Amino acid sequence: MIGVIELIKKSDGNPFTAGDKAMIEFLAGRLSLDMEYADLLAGSQREARHRVMQMKLSTVLNSTLDQREVRRRAMEAATALMDADVGSLLLVDEKTGDLFFEVALGEKGSRLKEIRLKMGEGIAGWVAAKDQPALVNDVENDRRYFRQAGVITKFVTRNMVCVPVRSKGKVVGVLQAINKKGGGAFTEEDLENFMTLSHQVAVALENAHLYGELKETFVNTAAALAAAVEKKDPYTGGHIKRVVEYSSAIARCIEGDAGDLEQLRLAAVLHDIGKIGIRDSVLLKQAGFTPDELETMRSHPLVGADILAHIEQMGEVRRIMRSHHEKWNGSGYPDGLAGEAIPLHARIISVADAFDAITTDRPYRKAAGLDAAKEEIRRHGGTEFDPLVVAAFVEACETGDILISKE
Numbered sequence: 489m490i491g492v493i494e495l496i497k498k499s500d501g502n503p504f505t506a507g508d509k510a511m512i513e514f515l516a517g518r519l520s521l522d523m524e525y526a527d528l529l530a531g532s533q534r535e536a537r538h539r540v541m542q543m544k545l546s547t548v549l550n551s552t553l554d555q556r557e558v559r560r561r562a563m564e565a566a567t568a569l570m571d572a573d574v575g576s577l578l579l580v581d582e583k584t585g586d587l588f589f590e591v592a593l594g595e596k597g598s599r600l601k602e603i604r605l606k607m608g609e610g611i612a613g614w615v616a617a618k619d620q621p622a623l624v625n626d627v628e629n630d631r632r633y634f635r636q637a638g639v640i641t642k643f644v645t646r647n648m649v650c651v652p653v654r655s656k657g658k659v660v661g662v663l664q665a666i667n668k669k670g671g672g673a674f675t676e677e678d679l680e681n682f683m684t685l686s687h688q689v690a691v692a693l694e695n696a697h698l699y700g701e702l703k704e705t706f707v708n709t710a711a712a713l714a715a716a717v718e719k720k721d722p723y724t725g726g727h728i729k730r731v732v733e734y735s736s737a738i739a740r741c742i743e744g745d746a747g748d749l750e751q752l753r754l755a756a757v758l759h760d761i762g763k764i765g766i767r768d769s770v771l772l773k774q775a776g777f778t779p780d781e782l783e784t785m786r787s788h789p790l791v792g793a794d795i796l797a798h799i800e801q802m803g804e805v806r807r808i809m810r811s812h813h814e815k816w817n818g819s820g821y822p823d824g825l826a827g828e829a830i831p832l833h834a835r836i837i838s839v840a841d842a843f844d845a846i847t848t849d850r851p852y853r854k855a856a857g858l859d860a861a862k863e864e865i866r867r868h869g870g871t872e873f874d875p876l877v878v879a880a881f882v883e884a885c886e887t888g889d890i891l892i893s894k895e
């Protein structure tokens with residue numbers, strides 16, 4: 489029973505009849521049917537809304553393979569789906585077993601990052617240790633509550649839902665939504681939806697992790713290949729590492745879009761890989777090349793591009809590698825490209841490469857200091873080098889982003 493209908497004093501002054509009773513019983517029956525129907529409708533509408541939201545969130549979560557971005561989106565999804573003020577993602581530190589706040593949204597987020605929870609400590613720690621969800625609508629009176637978090641962040645936690653994030657059967661983190669908006673309470677239905685979200689977050693995190701590992705393996709393999717070339721030439725030890733460092737520093741100072749920095753780093757690692765195909769008698773010669781030898785030496789950007797020809801994903805890196813000896817005025821090789829026809833990353837590597845050559849000892853001359861090298865690069869802006877890249881390079885030197893690396 490959900491209620492009672494009461495009719496008092498018939499308006500015509502007569503007593504109620506059996507007919508009146510039958511009529512009101514019929515109306516009460518009708519009313520309860522309508523109410524039940526409205527309840528069902530509201531429930532299924534809410535469920536449909538959640539399904540649509542979950543589908544959208546799943547698409548958003550899985551449309552990136554960047555680990556940091558997945559974590560950030562997981563938090564946004566938690567906050568939106570739970571209609572909560574704050575959301576956070578805690579991850580398990582594999583070494584110590586502690587939980588740390590990887591991402592926390594909201595203005596108190598940055599202070600939360602200072603907090604680490606031991607396994608079992610606080611509500612989130614309990615969730616991780618027990619591998620069970622928690623729905624707590626009265627946090628103040630929950631004995632698991634970790635009061636220090638509130639003291640540090642000066643944030644009042646009223647209620648929260650907290651679910652484990654599992655990967656390959658192991659708890660890797662905890663997803664948390666704090667304070668239902670509008671002063672409301674979290675429900676069992678919220679908790680169920682949050683569990684579904686945590687599965688989706690786990691899959692997205694796992695995918696991003698695998699992709700990250702794959703990429704790292706690839707970059708390390710590329711670096712090993714590059715190191716093999718470097719070993720052939722004792723005068724260029726550490727050259728690749730420095731060119732990668734200088735190129736990244738220049739890119740950070742480029743005005744406007746410097747493009748994909750990971751791609752730049754990879755191209756910088758591989759830029760001289762073509763030297764692997766050049767015979768030592770030519771490669772190890774420092775000066776006095778015959779025209780033939782010079783031509784062989786200058787074939788290394790093409791050889792490098794050929795080496796990568798069968799790796800489809802390396803198309804742009806090949807283009808950069810091929811063009812790292814082109815000059816802004818068109819007098820470079822192998823294609824004589826000029827100006828912006830040369831890929832930006834090749835223009836950057838070209839400055840970084842030259843700077844390293846000037847600032848390291850060679851058998852036929854001593855290394856130049858930072859100021860002299862900077863001046864020499866600046867002098868060639870507009871002829872050999874892109875003036876905008878030179879400006880970024882000068883800025884990177886002036887801000888201390890580029891120092892002569894001793895390695």
Ligand SMILES: [Fe+2]
Nearest residue numbers: 759760812813
């Ligand atoms: Fe080169």
